[in-house]
Amino acid sequence: MRGAVLEIDRLTRRFGSVVANDQVSLRVRPGEVVGLLGHNGAGKTTLVSQVVGLLRPGGGSIRVAGADAVADPAAARRRVALQAQAQAPLDGLTPRTAIEIAGRLRGLSRAGARAAARRLAAELDIGEWLDRRATPDGGGLSGGVRRLVAFAMAAVAPVPLVILDEPTNDVDAARRRLLWEAVRRLGDDGAGVLLVTHNVVEAERVVDELVVLDHGRVVASGSPAGLRGTGDRDLQLELALRPDGTDPSEPPAGPPLPVTRRVRAGRRVLLTIGAADAEAAVAWAAALRDSGRVEGYALTPATLEDVYLAVTAGAPAGPAAAPEESR
Numbered sequence: 141m142r143g144a145v146l147e148i149d150r151l152t153r154r155f156g157s158v159v160a161n162d163q164v165s166l167r168v169r170p171g172e173v174v175g176l177l178g179h180n181g182a183g184k185t186t187l188v189s190q191v192v193g194l195l196r197p198g199g200g201s202i203r204v205a206g207a208d209a210v211a212d213p214a215a216a217r218r219r220v221a222l223q224a225q226a227q228a229p230l231d232g233l234t235p236r237t238a239i240e241i242a243g244r245l246r247g248l249s250r251a252g253a254r255a256a257a258r259r260l261a262a263e264l265d266i267g268e269w270l271d272r273r274a275t276p277d278g279g280g281l282s283g284g285v286r287r288l289v290a291f292a293m294a295a296v297a298p299v300p301l302v303i304l305d306e307p308t309n310d311v312d313a314a315r316r317r318l319l320w321e322a323v324r325r326l327g328d329d330g331a332g333v334l335l336v337t338h339n340v341v342e343a344e345r346v347v348d349e350l351v352v353l354d355h356g357r358v359v360a361s362g363s364p365a366g367l368r369g370t371g372d373r374d375l376q377l378e379l380a381l382r383p384d385g386t387d388p389s390e391p392p393a394g395p396p397l398p399v400t401r402r403v404r405a406g407r408r409v410l411l412t413i414g415a416a417d418a419e420a421a422v423a424w425a426a427a428l429r430d431s432g433r434v435e436g437y438a439l440t441p442a443t444l445e446d447v448y449l450a451v452t453a454g455a456p457a458g459p460a461a462a463p464e465e466s467r
């Protein structure tokens with residue numbers, strides 16, 4: 141196996157009494173997209189800030205493509221391209237200029253940077269704004285376009301490690317899809333990618349591995365299939381509860397079929413079931429809806445959302461785990 145481009149071991153960082161990162165360990169290998177998931181305040185940005193040398197760890201180690209990021213943050217920084225969570229400062233620049241400058245700073249020739257900017261603009265479908273100037277009052281370019289330009293600036297030249305902190309914020313649904321494809325392409329081209337996101341359902345389609353942080357600690361990690369712990373043919377039955385929150389899937393009445401996992405998130409209940417029980421599940425859910433006991437239902441392929449909600453709500457993601465509420 142090739143060496144990891146990011147190796148984090150027992151990373152710990154406190155802010156006063158808050159332990160923002162608590163003995164976090166993770167690896168990103170070349171060609172791999174690793175999703176870092178967690179609720180607001182879970183410690184994701186704190187971890188990224190330490191990798192790029194903006195914060196000093198309290199303990200533990202970080203290596204970026206062989207460089208010790210704690211002892212020599214500048215060397216580590218040269219091996220990383222970061223799309224930060226905060227919007228990139230583009231004021232006075234056009235997307236074309238901003239992407240080309242980022243490419244030149246990363247060692248591309250003038251012609252190479254120009255070609256890369258054109259290619260990324262086509263890949264992300266932002267060509268119509270390529271020569272529009274961003275103004276300091278936030279005008280000229282929308283928040284979503286600014287976010288896509290920031291991604292292009294991080295993706296413009298080959299680099300061992302790319303870190304993307306919430307790259308899909310503000311981006312419309314069609315371009316979000318293009319962005320996810322571009323993230324996957326970065327990995328397929330050989331970069332290691334650390335993808336920080338809240339969006340577990342969309343991220344699970346492009347990531348090879350996921351690491352879930354909860355209050356600074358790693359509470360789950362592994363491949364999407366491994367974390368789901370379910371067969372490829374498993375399904376997810378979602379019930380939309382009525383405003384009074386009465387949940388007809390609660391034991392002992394529950395559904396008349398085996399349920400691998402049951403998670404409640406606000407007025408939604410997610411039930412993981414086997415494909416063989418699809419017909420019985422639809423009949424049961426349709427009867428609930430027709431009698432007004434739920435507002436609606438949907439049957440889809442199983443996703444990681446229920447696992448994520450279960451582990452971050454402090455309950456084991458096991459059979460019929462039923463944490464009361466997501467945050």
Ligand SMILES: Nc1ncnc2c1ncn2[C@@H]1O[C@H](COP(=O)(O)OP(=O)(O)OP(=O)(O)O)[C@@H](O)[C@H]1O
Pocket residue numbers: 155158159160178179180181182183184185186187225
């Ligand atoms: N500079 C700071 N000073 C004090 N506390 C901080 C500082 N930066 C982060 N924290 C605290 O550390 C914890 C982790 O914050 P962090 O920003 O890393 O979370 P996050 O997972 O990136 O959240 P979000 O998804 O909202 O961006 C939070 O409790 C936060 O309040």
